[in-house]
Amino acid sequence: MTEISNIGSLSMKGGRNDNFYFCLIEYFPDSKRWFLKSLLPVKEEEAADSNEAIHAWISNFNIKQLVVDFPLSKPVSESNNYDDQGVLKCSDNTLEIVQEKIKHLLDEDQRLVNENPKRYEQERNKADEIVYNRDIFSKETAHHLLSRSFKRRLKKGFLPYWNRSLDFWVWKYYYDQILELFNTSFDSFGNVSLMILFRFNYIKRQFPKDLEFFEANEQIILVELLRAKIILKKDISLLNDVDIGIEARLDTIKKIESKLDIFIYNHDLEILVKNPRAFDSFLLALAGQNVLQKKNVKLPDWTKPEDTKFIIPNFHLD
Structure with missing residues (x-):
């Protein structure tokens, strides 16, 4: 057996x-x-x-x-590794990695604005229309155009004492869906x-x-x-x-x-x-x-x- x-x-x-x-x-x-x-x-x-x-x-x-x-792990601000005497053994560059990824998403979105602002605004207005039978999986959150709510989340910033790098990954693939279905957001130590x-x-x-x-x-x-x-x-x-x-x-x-x-x-x-x-x-x-x-x-x-x-x-x- x-x-x-x-x-x-x-x-x-x-x-x-x-x-x-x-x-x-x-x-x-x-x-x-x-x-x-x-x-x-x-x-x-x-x-x-x-x-x-x-x-x-x-x-x-x-x-x-x-x-x-x-959470089973600590926020970014507490993830640096210290020895018993309080001396930093190795520094965690997770914050820099996440901030760079956030900057890349915002820069790409701004590029679309600069290239064709009229078309961008038309597509933005279309995306903002309330369509009750719309497939919430028709695009991932991080696909352009970025939703207004997701852009606000990214501009608000990644808080090292509140978030883990995992948070950004979840935002990238679930932010819009969670917001639409549950009217909330994912934050490791905010929830x-x-x-x-x-x-x-x-x-x-x-x-x-x-x-x-x-x-x-x-x-x-x-x-x-x-x-x-x-x-x-x-x-x-x-x-x-x-x-x-x-x-x-x-x-x-x-x-x-x-x-x-x-x-x-x-x-x-x-x-x-x-x-x-x-x-x-x-x-x-x-x-x-x-x-x-x-x-x-x-x-x-x-x-x-x-x-x-x-x-x-x-x-x-x-």
């Missing part, structure tokens, strides 16, 4: 009193099926019992890999509180030393599910609707379950549908599925992939 593979996930974004969920999916090679094996709720107000439950959960299922939704990071570092003391961590983002996962035509644009809109969010999650999960061959038991399905925090962890588990399948997108070296361990999933069916 072929060895069973599994990967866990944990979404900790939310308020101080929010519960969070560990999610575990397993792959059985002999039947070529994925199973949502376990959902573990962890309550902040029961800290001691929660820590024991977490440790037991990871040990009992022999989990070796865990996907989370907050997460220090409390969450400290909270995780405390909980992590209970984890085995050989546990490997990965980072993923729920919004990017949904964008890639949309790109692979597993879900629809309206599904994402409905997920953000307070009144019909439960029905939207059920419909979305059913589509994912069918297209990605993941079996979900009824009692776990009920938890995912009723609890947005559990649903977020489930999305992270889908990114983990990509890790086990070795389908996740390879990021360039300047994004520090070995430090961030960031997952850009590819859900296109073979």
Whole structure:
């Protein structure tokens, strides 16, 4: 019998009193099926019992890999390498690399303005028109013409105490899509509180030393599910609707379950549908599925992939 593979996930974004969920999916090679094996709720107000439950959960299922939704690496300003005496051993030129790439994009866009300003303005106005059935993947964010919002983001600058080089890569390929679908932007340390990071570092003391961590983002996962035509644009809109969010999650999960061959038991399905925090962890588990399948997108070296361990999933069916 072929060895069973599994990967866990944990979404900790939310308020101080929010519960969070560990999610575990397993792959059985002999039947070529994925199973949502376990959902573990962890309550902040029961800290001691929660820590024991977490440790037991990871040990009992022999989990070796865990996907989370907050930064595993430091911002650019803290990435320089110092020795024990505080002497700089090697300087990280990531900031210069990213700033040069931003300058190149803005210079190329300005070149188009200078060459034919009238045509540029016509195409700009056309791009700004509201077209409800427009394919959001018809062009990448960094393709010319740059959108007004993306240009504003680039001119605002790359903040070394707020961003990682990964941020620019995400902006380049997802900025417009995330803005349109979720009305927000990706910023490594703009979307997460220090409390969450400290909270995780405390909980992590209970984890085995050989546990490997990965980072993923729920919004990017949904964008890639949309790109692979597993879900629809309206599904994402409905997920953000307070009144019909439960029905939207059920419909979305059913589509994912069918297209990605993941079996979900009824009692776990009920938890995912009723609890947005559990649903977020489930999305992270889908990114983990990509890790086990070795389908996740390879990021360039300047994004520090070995430090961030960031997952850009590819859900296109073979």
